[in-house]
Amino acid sequence: MTETNRVGFDNERYLREQTSAILERVNRFNNKLYLEFGGKLLYDFHAARVLPGFDPNVKMRLLQMLKDKIDVILCIHAGDIERKKVRADFGITYDVDALKTIDDFREWGIEVTAVVITRYMNQSPAKAFKNKLEHRGVKVYLHYPTKGYPTDVDQIVSDEGYGANEYIKTTNPIVIVTGPGPGSGKLATCLCNLYHEYRRGVKAGYAKFETFPIWDLPIDHKVNIAYEAATVDLRDEVLIDEDHLKAYGVKIVNYNRDIEAFHLLKRILEKITGGESMYQSPTDMGVNRASSGIVNDVVIQEAAHQEIIRRYFRCAVEYALGLADKETLDQVVMVMAKIKAKGEDRVVVLPARKASKEAEKGGKGNAGFFCGAAIELHDGTIITGKNSPLMHAAASLVLNSTKHLAGLPDSLLLLPKTLIDSVTYLKKDILNGKIVSLDVEETLILLGISALFNPAAQAALEQLKLLRDCEVHLTHIPTPGDEAGLRKLNVNLTCDPEYSSKSLFIS
Numbered sequence: 001m002t003e004t005n006r007v008g009f010d011n012e013r014y015l016r017e018q019t020s021a022i023l024e025r026v027n028r029f030n031n032k033l034y035l036e037f038g039g040k041l042l043y044d045f046h047a048a049r050v051l052p053g054f055d056p057n058v059k060m061r062l063l064q065m066l067k068d069k070i071d072v073i074l075c076i077h078a079g080d081i082e083r084k085k086v087r088a089d090f091g092i093t094y095d096v097d098a099l100k101t102i103d104d105f106r107e108w109g110i111e112v113t114a115v116v117i118t119r120y121m122n123q124s125p126a127k128a129f130k131n132k133l134e135h136r137g138v139k140v141y142l143h144y145p146t147k148g149y150p151t152d153v154d155q156i157v158s159d160e161g162y163g164a165n166e167y168i169k170t171t172n173p174i175v176i177v178t179g180p181g182p183g184s185g186k187l188a189t190c191l192c193n194l195y196h197e198y199r200r201g202v203k204a205g206y207a208k209f210e211t212f213p214i215w216d217l218p219i220d221h222k223v224n225i226a227y228e229a230a231t232v233d234l235r236d237e238v239l240i241d242e243d244h245l246k247a248y249g250v251k252i253v254n255y256n257r258d259i260e261a262f263h264l265l266k267r268i269l270e271k272i273t274g275g276e277s278m279y280q281s282p283t284d285m286g287v288n289r290a291s292s293g294i295v296n297d298v299v300i301q302e303a304a305h306q307e308i309i310r311r312y313f314r315c316a317v318e319y320a321l322g323l324a325d326k327e328t329l330d331q332v333v334m335v336m337a338k339i340k341a342k343g344e345d346r347v348v349v350l351p352a353r354k355a356s357k358e359a360e361k362g363g364k365g366n367a368g369f370f371c372g373a374a375i376e377l378h379d380g381t382i383i384t385g386k387n388s389p390l391m392h393a394a395a396s397l398v399l400n401s402t403k404h405l406a407g408l409p410d411s412l413l414l415l416p417k418t419l420i421d422s423v424t425y426l427k428k429d430i431l432n433g434k435i436v437s438l439d440v441e442e443t444l445i446l447l448g449i450s451a452l453f454n455p456a457a458q459a460a461l462e463q464l465k466l467l468r469d470c471e472v473h474l475t476h477i478p479t480p481g482d483e484a485g486l487r488k489l490n491v492n493l494t495c496d497p498e499y500s501s502k503s504l505f506i507s
Contacts, residue, residue, distance in 0.1 A: 008300040009053035014293030015062055021287045022066070022209070026173050029205025032197060034190040035287070037178040037209045042104050043090075047211055049492065050226045050304045051293070059209070063176065064108050071113040071170035072105060074098060075179040075186050078117050078126035087180060091487060094180040095129050101180065102138065113175075114139040114168050118185025121145065141166050146188060150264055157271040162195035182234060187265075195272050205278060206269065210288035213238045215252045217291055222304035224253060225338055229311035231255075232331040233324065244281035258282040305339060306471075309346045312336050313494035317477055320497035346494065348374040348473035351382050353496075355393070356475040359386035369476075371500050373397040375491070376471040377405070387437065387500075390420055394474055394482040395443035398489070401467060402447075402460035414457045415446050440478075440485025467491055476500035 026033045040046070041059050048056045055061065063070060080094045087097045102112045115133055117126050120142045130140045143165040148155030155161050168189070175193070177186045190206050197204040212227040224238045234257070241254040243262060262282040269278050279285050294300055315332040318324035336342070343349055355372030371393040373385040383404055385397030399414055408414075423442060427433040438446070444464075450457035467489050474495035478486065486493050 006296065006299045007053035008296040008298075008303065009051040009293045010295045011053065011055045011058050011061075011293065013295075014054075014289060015058065015065070017289035017292040018287065019062055019065060021289050022062075022174070025205065025207050025287055026069075030203045031173040032175075032202055032204035033173065034175045034177060034194060034204060034206045035209050036186045036190050036206070037176060038286075039211050041176075041178045042101060044211070046226075046230055046307070049310070050223050050300070050307045051290070052299055052303050053295075054293070060104075060108050063110060066174060067110050069172050070110070070174045070176050071172045072110060072176045072178070073114050073116060073168060073170075073189060074101060074112050075116045075118050075177060075184040075189050076129075077179075077184050078120045078123045080181070080183070081117070081126045081129050082123045084125075085181070091484070094184075095125075097180040101178075112138065113170060114141055116141045116143055116168065116185065116189050118143045118188060119145050141168055143185065143189060143192060146192075149188075153264075153267050153271055157195060157268055162192045162272075163199070165192045167196040168193050182231075191268060191272070194269075198272050198274070203273070206285070208286045210286040211290050213253055213255055214290045215241075215254060215283050215286060215288055217253070219253045220338075222301045222308070222339060225335060226304040226307045226311070227255070229308045229332055229335045232311070232315060232328050232335065235331065241281050241283045244283045247280035247284075252283055254281075254283050254286075258285075305341060306346060308335060308339060309341055309343060310492065310494050312341075313343065313346075313473075313496070316497040317495060320477065320499075346471070346473060348376050348382065348471050349494075351384050352473040352475050355384040355386045359388075359393070369500050372475045374473050375401050375467070377401065378466070378470065389437060390424075391438045391443065392440065392479065392482055392500075393476075394472075394478060394486060395438050395440050397472070398440055398443060398464075398467070398485075399447070399460070401470075402463040405463035405466055406456070406459040408456055408460065412456055414454070414460050415443070415450055416454075419446050419449065435479070439481030441481040441488075444485055444488070464489060 022035065042057060044056050044059065048054045076094055076098050085094045086092065087094060090097065092100070098115065105112050115138055117130060117140065120126055133140050146156055147161050147164065177190050179186050194204055194206055213224040217224055219238055219240060228236055228238055237256045238253050239256055239259055241252055241259060244250060244252050259282050266277065266279065270276065312332050315324055315329055319326070319329045352372045352374035355374060356370050359372060360370035371387040373393040375383050375397055377383065381404065383397065383401045385393050385400050387393040387396065400410065403410060403412060403414065420438065423438065423446065424436045428436045447457055447461055451461045470491050472486065472491045472493045476498045477495055477500065479500070
């Protein structure tokens with residue numbers, strides 16, 4: 001078993017510590033706490049990658065334990081709906097992710113109390129989203145840009161500022177405030193309701209449920225540097241919290257946006273409470289016991305090292321696609337330099353590139369392009385695939401991997417030529433497609449069909465679940481069908497920032 005597949009994190013210990021810390025914070029604030037969730041509440045795959053053993057849904061398990069004590073408010077920025085902002089790990093827009101989140105909460109036995117569309121300015125897509133939710137019985141509130149923000153605290157904390165937004169009705173002592181990503185308006189939503197609570201005589205409190213950066217790990221710990229790599233588009237930087245050092249004489253870390261915003265937030269909170277100061281530092285606001293779950297720091301550091309490299313490849317691809325600017329790419333290169341990492345430290349990179357060279361040497365590419373792919377199985381075995389006129393490199397990789405896991409000979413054909421020919425005919429002659437070789441999604445479907453009459457294909461099909469969380473690298477940017485198929489297999493994918501075709505449009 002490879003280093004990164006060893007367990008480095010104890011979920012149960014973390015759950016106990018984090019739950020206790022939350023309940024302590026609730027008791028401090030007259031049994032009414034607005035708890036903003038930083039990062040992903042559900043499917044926190046970043047945390048699972050840098051903290052091997054971390055359950056991506058452990059936060060949801062915690063909420064399920066507290067479900068009799070919580071209300072849930074889901075925030076989404078109207079501008080993100082209008083721009084169709086995409087959540088990269090799922091490949092879905094933020095508004096669709098909000099709908100998925102509501103469904104996911106219900107599966108865990110928790111109802112979302114309300115959805116808040118923040119910074120609403122009559123955007124048509126946001127209005128349509130509101131109508132859709134209300135038609136399905138979901139309570140929706142509209143919050144508008146706050147007058148006076150960020151300079152005029154007197155206007156911000158007034159009936160013209162926070163008071164202009166409707167009070168969100170809740171009944172339980174803990175109000176969970178979450179959203180599909182950064183900039184969703186979670187903090188403003190908490191502060192608006194906090195303003196209304198104090199107007200009603202309820203001395204409620206505010207806190208943040210944090211995971212990264214981990215405040216009591218060193219500033220140069222690779223887990224904290226991996227956080228910087230994950231947020232290069234936001235230019236986040238892990239810094240010493242000087243306010244905490246001054247107040248308590250303890251050197252701990254936080255990130256620049258929280259540190260920079262703290263003094264304004266402190267003034268706003270003091271204005272809301274009538275002068276009472278809730279916190280002395282930005283780190284005070286966080287409820288973060290992630291370090292309590294770390295049981296093997298060596299494993300954690302190596303996993304974080306690998307995540308930084310994955311983030312580098314992702315950013316390089318986004319730059320090639322025009323989705324990231326040069327400054328963002330330069331930033332992630334600087335993060336790589338901090339830990340003296342290079343792309344080739346990722347064990348699947350060189351085998352994938354070698355497979356591409358072999359495809360070129362054998363002249364078995366597709367339309368003059370030669371692509372390679374490699375996967376590291378959970379026992380450390382490296383399997384490769386290369387493209388051909390019949391199949392994409394990633395599709396070849398999937399079949400080769402399942403054959404290896406099923407103990408089948410590499411030369412065995414899992415997909416009958418008649419099936420492949422039929423799909424090729426459909427794509428080329430019926431649908432007038434230009435790209436006829438099979439992508440991963442198509443290959444998975446054909447494998448499923450072949451399993452009906454081919455025991456070897458059935459045996460290979462059963463191995464697909466063993467590919468989950470394996471490391472994969474491609475020498476090219478995947479086509480939509482490859483990307484969707486690999487996402488369904490739940491592999492950790494990176495690729496070189498190279499196109500697999502001269503075509504500008506691939507669909």
